[in-house]
Amino acid sequence: MKSITKQKPVEEIQQLLEGLDRVFIAGCGTCATMTKTGGVDEVAAMKQSLEAMDKLVTGTIVIPTACDDMTSDTLEQNKLAIDSANAILVMSCALGVHRISMYIKKPVIPALDTLFIGLEDKLGEYHEVCDQCGQCVLGETAGICPITACHKSLLNGPCGGTNDGKCEVDKNRDCAWTLIHSRLAEQKRLELMKKYQPPKNNQVVPRPRVVKIT
Numbered sequence: 413m414k415s416i417t418k419q420k421p422v423e424e425i426q427q428l429l430e431g432l433d434r435v436f437i438a439g440c441g442t443c444a445t446m447t448k449t450g451g452v453d454e455v456a457a458m459k460q461s462l463e464a465m466d467k468l469v470t471g472t473i474v475i476p477t478a479c480d481d482m483t484s485d486t487l488e489q490n491k492l493a494i495d496s497a498n499a500i501l502v503m504s505c506a507l508g509v510h511r512i513s514m515y516i517k518k519p520v521i522p523a524l525d526t527l528f529i530g531l532e533d534k535l536g537e538y539h540e541v542c543d544q545c546g547q548c549v550l551g552e553t554a555g556i557c558p559i560t561a562c563h564k565s566l567l568n569g570p571c572g573g574t575n576d577g578k579c580e581v582d583k584n585r586d587c588a589w590t591l592i593h594s595r596l597a598e599q600k601r602l603e604l605m606k607k608y609q610p611p612k613n614n615q616v617v618p619r620p621r622v623v624k625i626t
């Protein structure tokens with residue numbers, strides 16, 4: 413599982429850093445390295461981009477796993493360079509940005525957009541598998557998520573536009589509900605296709621949500 417990110421446009425990063433001329437750059441050695449958005453090479457390229465914008469880069473680091481609580485130690489080891497910056501540009505997913513913001517009072521600026529949680533299909537290619545909807549139906553859809561695999565996120569069967577097993581929205585993609593149907597048939601559990609899935613509960617819930625493991 414990976415947190416999939418893409419780099420923000422340079423113009424947006426420039427705008428976010430307006431008035432902040434001394435910048436420390438932090439990448440992430442886990443997901444953002446795998447997706448080539450915040451590893452050693454990308455951090456080095458970002459340093460060059462910032463210097464081209466006349467920013468002073470006070471230091472760079474690729475934190476082993478930016479969302480991990482060990483990040484506080486890595487930041488402490490880079491205290492001098494961080495202290496002399498007036499912002500930290502973070503090249504990790506939003507979890508890493510949050511984590512770093514817990515320890516640093518200066519502006520913490522994301523250089524990446526966090527897109528989704530994904531699995532790697534082949535080297536360098538990821539697909540979205542879960543939208544963290546909070547009410548998982550995979551047990552009744554043969555392990556295929558109708559929220560992320562269906563273009564319309566339909567919970568109760570196909571839309572009617574399925575054509576030869578392909579999606580009506582994108583003919584290059586398999587229809588999620590055809591896949592679900594085929595797999596349920598293989599499992600001899602086709603009766604699940606008739607099961608009504610109530611609409612997702614989108615009632616306002618207290619945020620942030622908290623889970624306590626006891």
Ligand code: SF4
Pocket residue numbers: 541542543544545546547548549550557558559560
């Ligand atoms: S139904 Fe889909 S989006 Fe919801 S939790 Fe399960 S895999 Fe994630």
Ligand code: SF4
Pocket residue numbers: 561562563564565566569570571572573574575578579580581586587588589590
């Ligand atoms: S054709 Fe299939 S995948 Fe596409 S929107 Fe309709 S049900 Fe969803």
